[in-house]
Amino acid sequence: MSSPDLPVVEFVLTIEVYNDRTAFEPDDLPASYRGPYWEGRHIERPLSPTVDAARQATDVERPWEAISGLMFTDHDDFSGTLSFTDQSMAEQWYLDRTTPEMLLANPVLTLYFEEKLAEMDEFEAISYEDARERNRPARADRAFIDALLEEYFDEDEADEMLDLVDVRTPEEIGQPLDEIVLTQQQEGEIQKIVKAIEHREYLAQIGLREIGKLLFVGPPGTGKTSVARALANKLGLPFVEVKLSMITSQYLGETAKNVEKTFEVAKRLAPCILFIDEFDFVAKTRSSDEHAAIKRAVNTLLKSIDEVSLIEDEVLLIGATNHPDQLDSAAWRRFDEIVNFPKPDVQMRADILEIVTHRMEIEDFDPHGLAELTEGLTGSDLRLVLREAVLEALTEERTTLTQDDLVQAVKEFEERDTLKNLDMMSDDNDALVAGGAEHDEHSHDHDH
Ligand SMILES: Nc1ncnc2c1ncn2[C@@H]1O[C@H](COP(=O)(O)OP(=O)(O)OP(=O)(O)O)[C@@H](O)[C@H]1O
Ligand SMILES: [Mg+2]
Structure with a gap:
């Protein structure tokens, strides 16, 4: 040293x-x-x-x-x-x-x-x-962020705030961008955004303002949240995350005001990334007969989204949803780029397996072979599979895995998946009988 x-x-x-x-x-x-x-x-x-x-x-x-x-x-x-x-x-x-x-x-x-x-x-x-x-700029320091939040939200509101928004500094983000496997379209979009942030003065000069609002769409576990966070880490920016499902009737009176404050906080922390997860919530509340206060909060949210800008406020807005089909045109048109997060193909699965295991010891490791066996699984599923294999090996006091352990873990994962999708009322289902799920021929045929 x-x-x-x-x-x-x-x-x-x-x-x-x-x-x-x-x-x-x-x-x-x-x-x-x-x-x-x-x-x-x-x-x-x-x-x-x-x-x-x-x-x-x-x-x-x-x-x-x-x-x-x-x-x-x-x-x-x-x-x-x-x-x-x-x-x-x-x-x-x-x-x-x-x-x-x-x-x-x-x-x-x-x-x-x-x-x-x-x-x-x-x-x-x-x-x-x-x-x-x-x-790293001072505005991305934990101490600054905490002081700012304290200033905006007095003590009574603190609890509600913690449910609604979560602010992380770039160092507090675990998985860096180079540990996430991206599709070409995703890489391209990320490149564009990095360039737009770099050259925002030029973009303002030429009057190009409709930029810097991305919507990530894709099934659960495909990396939407991870990529948004990793982007903050890569760009060295604070990450402000809003959880829309936390806009509940629990704190009715204050919610619309807090949504507004969240955007103010983001502007004060700028340059930063504002991430709005579960964006489909917006559509749900607009169509159903929700409580008026929730509708008000969602309308405030949409208005705030209109008023925030990457070029003027240096806030990059990213929304994410599992249910793009539920979004109405009012929600869609607020985003200028849609980034698709599909389930990974066989090559991506192999790459993900390679990355997730890079600190593990595995004999005869064949990521391609495993990728062939895991059609339909997401990045998140693959992580679960590996975790199970590691824990399973630990029960035998082993810290070196084998390809066979991984294959076994894939099988078990699929059985678990079968249970999840099971119709519990159906009569002729082996898996509902103890021991039923043990049989190998029972392994479930995934999606394709
Ligand atoms: N392409 C990928 N490369 C590497 N890791 C991935 C990939 N996709 C998912 N993961 C891992 O899976 C886990 C879950 O991903 P993440 O939470 O980002 O998914 P999500 O799309 O936000 O899901 P949800 O819609 O449920 O919020 C994370 O640990 C993430 O690192
Ligand atoms: Mg997510």
Whole structure:
């Protein structure tokens, strides 16, 4: 492991430089450095480079011990502040040891050392703009998001809010985009959106505003939610998720207002992704004789969707539904791109199996063979199959699987699926008799 003195010196130096130049903003600080300094929605100057702050920012357990042996460092016992007795010595020491990756993660120092770096072979290609581009903006920090939510929703509403919206930072998203297998159309749409966000000023200039509202349609478990989240992770944006089914009669009076507030929050967090799951809910409430307050909330939602824009507000809107057939034209026309999430074909299934198992040990692993056996299964089903195989092997104290374990797990999954689709009242069904589901010839013929 690299020595802990370098990150601590970098931290103290960054804080000193940041305090000296008022033109720096929180977005210039490496994201991990901001953690200790949030006060509500603000980071107030001057920042104090204390031992505690250094520990939180750098993950070095004993920051003062890490740098106390260096000639140019000092420590105030009383305030716990770290400092340099000779800043130019500290700067030179840092420049002799830093790496391009470290600098690229630190906009403050790339700007501060700009002229020096330009003369150093190894660093000449590093620019402040690149570092800023890579650094997560302060608005995507958990502390900022929590403070903002608190400001918008007072305590009484907090519970309802938690049911209705969920905000994640890009790091809080588990599955990155490169671990999701996409169809070509999906790849194409994602490329377009990434470009649109990159060039939004140009799009505004030429007056192209009808962009940035996507609808993901497809059966359950085909990756709609995962792709929307992974996009936030890839773009480094906060992810605001609205669960429409939570618009229930439970909190009638406030719901329409909270829908409005959710959009305001999204605009305040922008650039961000606003994800509206279960979009078919909209259609259901419009056609049925729902409570007037729910209808009001849904109308507010549709109006808010009309008023939000990627180009003006930097909010990318993604809706998702399992039931595109239930959407009326009023709902459809609000989206400018429809992205299809079909059940995966045989090649995609093989790729998904490959990705999901990349950290597992499997003897004779043949993803193509398994893909042939799993027609009709979704990505989510395949994950379940693998989980079952892993757990099954664990009951035999094994952590190395075999292809056979996986084939077996597929069979069991299909039996489970048979039970799910079973008509429980039917007389002549073996599976309803204990032991019936054990027979191999009973394996269920999937969809095709
Ligand atoms: N194409 C895929 N590649 C990799 N993993 C996938 C794929 N499709 C689904 N999965 C996995 O299956 C699980 C469920 O997917 P997800 O929740 O995104 O589906 P969904 O389409 O949103 O379903 P629902 O309509 O029920 O909300 C996730 O763990 C996801 O990673
Ligand atoms: Mg989903």
